[in-house]
Amino acid sequence: MEAGxxxxxxxxxxxxxxxxNGIASRGVRRTYEGASPESQVFSETESQxxxxxxxxxxxxxxxxxxxxxxxxxxxxxxxxxxxxxxxxMDGAYNTQVTRQNVLALYIPTYxxxxxxxxxxxxxxxxxxxxxxRGKIIPIxxxxxxxxxxxxxxxxxxxxxxxxxxxxxxxxxxxxGSITFE
Numbered sequence: 431m432e433a434g435x436x437x438x439x440x441x442x443x444x445x446x447x448x449x450x451n452g453i454a455s456r457g458v459r460r461t462y463e464g465a466s467p468e469s470q471v472f473s474e475t476e477s478q479x480x481x482x483x484x485x486x487x488x489x490x491x492x493x494x495x496x497x498x499x500x501x502x503x504x505x506x507x508x509x510x511x512x513x514x515x516x517x518x519m520d521g522a523y524n525t526q527v528t529r530q531n532v533l534a535l536y537i538p539t540y541x542x543x544x545x546x547x548x549x550x551x552x553x554x555x556x557x558x559x560x561x562x563r564g565k566i567i568p569i570x571x572x573x574x575x576x577x578x579x580x581x582x583x584x585x586x587x588x589x590x591x592x593x594x595x596x597x598x599x600x601x602x603x604x605x606g607s608i609t610f611e
Contacts (some may be wrong), residue, residue: 445522469579470587470597477591478567478584485566485610488559490534490600498600500532502564506567509561511598530595532561535571539603550601552576559608562593566610 486502488509498518500509508528512519517526535558538551555572560582562587569590573580580599582590602608 431437469581471589471591472594473591474594477542477562477564477593478588479560479562479593482565482567484564485561486564488532488566488608490602491607491609492603493606500529500561500598500600503528504564507563508595509598518522527598528596529593530562531592532559532599532600533569533571533597534559534561534600534602534608536604536606536608537601539601539605548603552601558602559609559610560590560592562595 452458479570488500489497490499491497497513499512499546501512502509506528508530509532511529519525520527536556536558538554539548540551541547542549552573553575558569558571559566560569568585570583570585571580572583582592584590
């Protein structure tokens with residue numbers, strides 16, 4: 431990161447032990463109260479993405495200097511994550527970050543004080559894409575308040591059913607782009 435230019439590349443890492451200690455010392459709840467169990471649904475066989483378009487690669491461009499790429503690896507049924515033209519590495523395990531599911535969401539963003547730092551407007555609704563197992567479908571998202579989860583639906587308005595596994599949520603500004611092939 432360049433001196434005097436905060437936010438150009440912000441990435442933080444920690445360990446499970448530090449997280450556990452922080453949770454315990456601050457008395458943070460370990461379960462979320464009030465979320466509907468239907469906010470995120472997973473199924474091995476029922477995901478709508480199975481009928482989607484083939485997509486082995488997705489690129490989310492945030493600005494002229496920042497993008498994130500997801501390349502499908504059929505052997506592991508996961509997406510290899512890269513950014514700034516390089517593999518995104520997990521610092522704890524020294525392996526490339528992978529995810530079975532990718533949500534790429536268009537989100538309204540605003541510059542803070544005309545600077546480089548961006549604020550995301552997560553309350554509301556928008557469009558995006560869901561990608562899993564080498565396929566992709568367009569989706570819609572909505573979030574009613576800061577203390578409620580995101581809800582995802584297909585173009586037909588059905589609750590999105592995701593494949594089991596970890597999820598990478600990629601928030602792309604409206605001025606950015608999401609491309610896939």
